Amino acid sequence: MNTEISGVVLQLALLIALSYPLGRYIAKVYKGEKTPLDFMAPVERWIYRFSGINPHEEMNWKQFLRALLTVNLFWFLWGMILLVVQGVLPLNPDGNPGQTPDQAFNTCISFLVNCNLQHYSGETGLTYFTQLFVIMLFQFITAACGMAALAGVFRAMAAKTTRTIGNFWVYLVKSTTRILMPLSLLVGILLILNGTPMTFDGKQTLTTLEGTEQTISQGPTAAIVPIKQLGTNGGGYFGVNSAHPLENPNAFTNILECWSILIIPMAMVFALGFYLKRRKLAWSIFGVMLFAYVVGIAVSVDQEMGGSKQIAAMEIRQDMGSMEGKEIRIGSAASAMWGMTTTVTSNGSVNSMHDSQTPLSGMLQMLNMQINCWFGGVGVGFMNYYAFIIIAVFISGLMVGRTPEFLGKKIEAREMKIATMVVLMHPLIILVGTALASHLAAQNPELAGAWLNNPSFHGFSEMLYEYTSCAANNGSGFEGLSDNTPFWNITCGIVLILGRYFPIVGQVAIAGLLASKKYIPESAGTLKTDTATFALMTFAVIVIVAALAFFPAQALGPIADYLSK
Structure with missing residues (x-):
């Protein structure tokens, strides 16, 4: 077997094998059961006392959301101030200046919503201080917010009848x-052992083999890279993200x-099964997500290892696949798998240039984010899938003549309206943003030339990808797009806000509303939601919604790009 393919298979096996026990552990954490890390309890109690939090206070869904939105507003103000004045703050040995207000707005919102879209180059756009006290801090906070929201949904789904869904601060x-x-x-620790730097020194000046001097950025990289991946954040310490040899030194760190990126989102699906004591339901959901993920990997690996038809026609060596925009030390298969992994989640980190990958790979990367529920970000991935479950239950109930119920609760008009708005908001903000940018580019050729690195279909794909990435809170990009302008900073910031908070508010509201309803015991007439048939129904609903919403835009971009080759 090709060694690159072996690495892909090994990584898949490790993900599936380790996500199951981690899911069991996460369920125990949220249920308050005994775990090996109970020695952290005194630290947690100190945090509660310092913050004036009563960990035993129960919250209804409105109080839960109020707490979530309040803490996010506080950190937004914190981040905006520090990013604008970072030039005069300590830990700035390279003398990097403060960001402009529109760029600071985009950066702060991006990291606050777990997206990490970067309209700046990592090592030159931030100081060590803001890397630690804005970027890394937000990467922990925003990931934990998504996980806490899902923990509240778990609590609501598990309860027979309740008006409270736990305590947001505890989660x-x-x-x-x-x-x-x-x-x-x-x-x-594993990254440091493999050569990722962890220092507060400034740039090094080295003499190359050619005799010229080169400056090399370093810094506390090993502290930031782990949470950028585990929290499905994705913002690179260096401008080229995990394609940088100091951020991702070798084949082992690439696999790690x-x-x-995917271990916690996968584990959260199993945590659902353990929390609700419905493992069959968790396996059916996991199976749908895994199927979509593996199909995407298979197609993208084939495309990237096959390479460009144009280069092949020129009789240039093709045994390494399509290597433009990729690192030789990583290879085409590992780059393709990373591209699928980072877009089925809300991670957005890259180890290759997505803009340089083949049209079908770019199409699948966009489609992963447009669907936005194949594992997804930590916490919010399943919550997006949850909205589709509600719609699938309602449609299935009507088809077979049964009252739509999920986990013993009736799905009625109010829940359906919220779920429908959540599902349709995603394509709305993507397509409206892309239409606006396309109109402005068409009306002003000079503007289009300043924005786009490529004309025609691929140029359209660059703009479509940008808004897709923002709405999915992903953060990767077709980086041919010159996006550090007031227009892109502000419009992307608005899409980021709507793409993050509108779904969370809607999904927590659905869970809270269902939790307060009277529990109906399962009977022979209950629609089973843990079967392969219902899993297929949910998959069909997701694909149909995505096809109806995004096929026209995909046809104008990556599909047309592919057919024109």
């Missing part, structure tokens, strides 16, 4: 102390970082 703290920090520490 937030435990997500950080019991899950994100221990895993980040482990991954960070790519594994880190």
Whole structure:
């Protein structure tokens, strides 16, 4: 077997094998059961006392959301101030200046919503201070917010009849102390052992073999890379992200970082089964997500290892596949797998240039984000899938003449309206943003020339990808797009806000509303939602919605690009 393919298979096996026990552990953390990390309890109690939090206070879904949105507003103000004035703050040995207000707005919102879209180059756009006290801090907080929201949904789904869904602050703290920090520490140690720098020194000046001098950025990289991956954040310490040899030194770190992107989203699906004591339901959901993920990997690996038809026609060596925009030390197959992994989640980190990959790979990367529920970001991935479950239950119930019910609760008009709005908001903000940018580019050729690195179909794909990435809170890009302008900074920031908070509010509201309803015991007439048939129904609903919403735009971009080759 090709060694690149062996690496892909090995990584898949490790993900599936380790996500199951991690899911069991996460369920125990959120249920308050005994775990090996209970020694963190005194630290958590100190945090509660310092913050004036009563960990025993129960919250209804409105109080839960109020707490979530309040803490996010506070950190937005914190981040905006520090990014604008970072030039005069300490830990700035390279003398990097502060960001402009529109760029700071985009950067702050991007990291606050777990997207990490970067309209700046990592090592030159930020100081060590803001890398640590804005970027890394937000990567923990925003990941923990998504996980805490899902923990509240778990609580609502598990209860027979209740008006409370737990305590947001407790879930937030435990997500950080019991899950994100221990895993980040482990991954960070492995990265340091493999050559990732961990220092506060400034740039090094070295003499190359040709006799010229070169400056090399360094910094506390090993502290930031683990949480960028484990929290499905994705923002690179260096401008080229994990294609940089100091951020991703070798084949082992490439597997470790790519594994880190997906391990918690996969584990959260199994955590659902353990929390609800419905493992069959979890396996059916996991099966749908895994199928979509593996199909995407198979197609993309084939495309990237096959290479460009134009280069093949020129009789240039093709045994390495399509290597433009890729690192030779990583290879085409590992780059293709990373591209699929980072877009089925809300991670957005890259180890190759997505803009340089073949049209079908670019199409699948966009489609992963447009569907936005194949594992997804930590916490919010399943929550997006949850909205589709509600719609699938309602449609299935009507088809077979049964009252739509999910986990003993009736799905009625109010829940359906919220789920429908959540599902349709995603394509709305992507397509409206792309239409606006396309109109402006068409009306002003000079503007289009300043924005786009490529004309025609691929140029359209660059703009479509940008808004897709923002709406999915992903952060990767077709980086032929020159996006550090007031237009892109502000419009992308608006899409980022809507793409993050509108779904979370809607999904938590659905869970809270269903939790307060009277529990109906399952009977012979209950629609089974843990079967292969219902899993197929949910898959069909997801694909149909995505096809109806995005096929025309995909046809104008990557599909036309592919057919024109």
